[in-house]
Amino acid sequence: MTEPVLIRADASDHRVARYAAAAIVLSIAEAAIPTPLPGVKPGLANIIVLLVLLRHGWSEAAWVALLRVFAASLLLGQLFAPGFFLSLTGTLTTLALLAAAVHLPRRWFGPVSLSVLAAFAHIGGQMLLARVWLVPHEGLWGLWPVFSATATLFGTINGLITAKLLQDQRQ
Amino acid sequence: MHLRQWLLLLRPGDYAVVLAAIAATLAAGLSLWGPDLPTTAVIRAAGQTVASLPLDRPGVFDVKGPLGTTHIEVQPGRARVASDPGPRQYCVKQGWLTRSGAAAICAPNEVSLQLQGRREAYDSMSY
Incomplete structure (x- = not known):
């Protein structure tokens, strides 16, 4: 008889689980807010992703972000629906961009920069998928200014909240 | 805070x-x-495009038609039919065209001048 394989969760696993739970709660809460256009929403879960990125590094942030996409979609009954793929694509482009942006000099670029860049990467990835797959028409770009404004506004606000949370932790 | x-x-x-x-x-x-600013002036004679003039610099163009020569004048951002041999001079009296899609048609001489922007406002037009 072979020994049963025991998988022990280490501190990092527990951290990822805790942060992912917080991100999922924010996603679910946010889903209750009425929105005029799919894609125009605060993206509060990104606060958690940024927090994890700046505290514990990119790979834990990627775990939290992807767990959040899958679990929130599952809970909202959206798993493998178009909205799920938009969300997943947005998250993947964001993570790709953050992997590079996290190397920006911290003295000059704080959480707000990362948050705004991440918001634009998110909406950019979603728009590309929507253009290629869901609405294959050039007219879709007519919505871009709305998404760009949303990314600017909520990217800045989420970045400020992230900066505040990091500051509170340091004190 | x-x-x-x-x-x-x-x-x-x-x-x-x-x-x-x-x-x-x-x-x-x-x-x-935003507003669609015209970028080119398209000149047609007898239904065929004979010239496309950019609207970022001044220029003149002469088109021959059945009645004689129509003179087209282009300035930055606008264009007009400066003179035409037609009897009623409608296209000349229209003056400067400044909006994308605007057209001046000198029907007797079979010449037309139309401004184009980046977008086509209509798929086609018939007169």
């Missing part, structure tokens, strides 16, 4: 990124939703 305390959380590069995002949003809004 006061506004000043929030602003203290911003680093120099953050201001640049936020300002760039605002500028990009405004630029996108203007170019996608």
Whole structure:
């Protein structure tokens, strides 16, 4: 008889689980807010992703972000629906961009920069998928200014909240 | 928490990124939703396009028709039929064309002048 394989969760696993739970709660809460256009929403879960990125590094942030996409979609009954793929694509482009942006000099670029860049990467990835797959028409770009404004506004606000949370932790 | 305390959380590069995002949003809004400025003047004779003049520099163009020569004049952002041999001079009296899609048609001499922007306002027009 072979020994049963025991998988022990280490501190990092527990951290990822805790942060992912917080991100999922924010996603679910946010889903209750009425929105005029799919894609125009605060993206509060990104606060958690940024927090994890700046505290514990990119790979834990990627775990939290992807767990959040899958679990929130599952809970909202959206798993493998178009909205799920938009969300997943947005998250993947964001993570790709953050992997590079996290190397920006911290003295000059704080959480707000990362948050705004991440918001634009998110909406950019979603728009590309929507253009290629869901609405294959050039007219879709007519919505871009709305998404760009949303990314600017909520990217800045989420970045400020992230900066505040990091500051509170340091004190 | 006061506004000043929030602003203290911003680093120099953050201001640049936020300002760039605002500028990009405004630029996108203007170019996608703003007025469509004409970029070229298309000149047709007997239904065939004979010239496409860019509207960023002045120029003149003469077109021969059944009645004689129609003179077209282009200035930055606008164009007109300067003179035409037709009897009623409708296309000359229209004066300067400035809007995308605007057209001056000298029917007797079979010459037309139309301004084009980046977008086509109509699929086709018939007169």
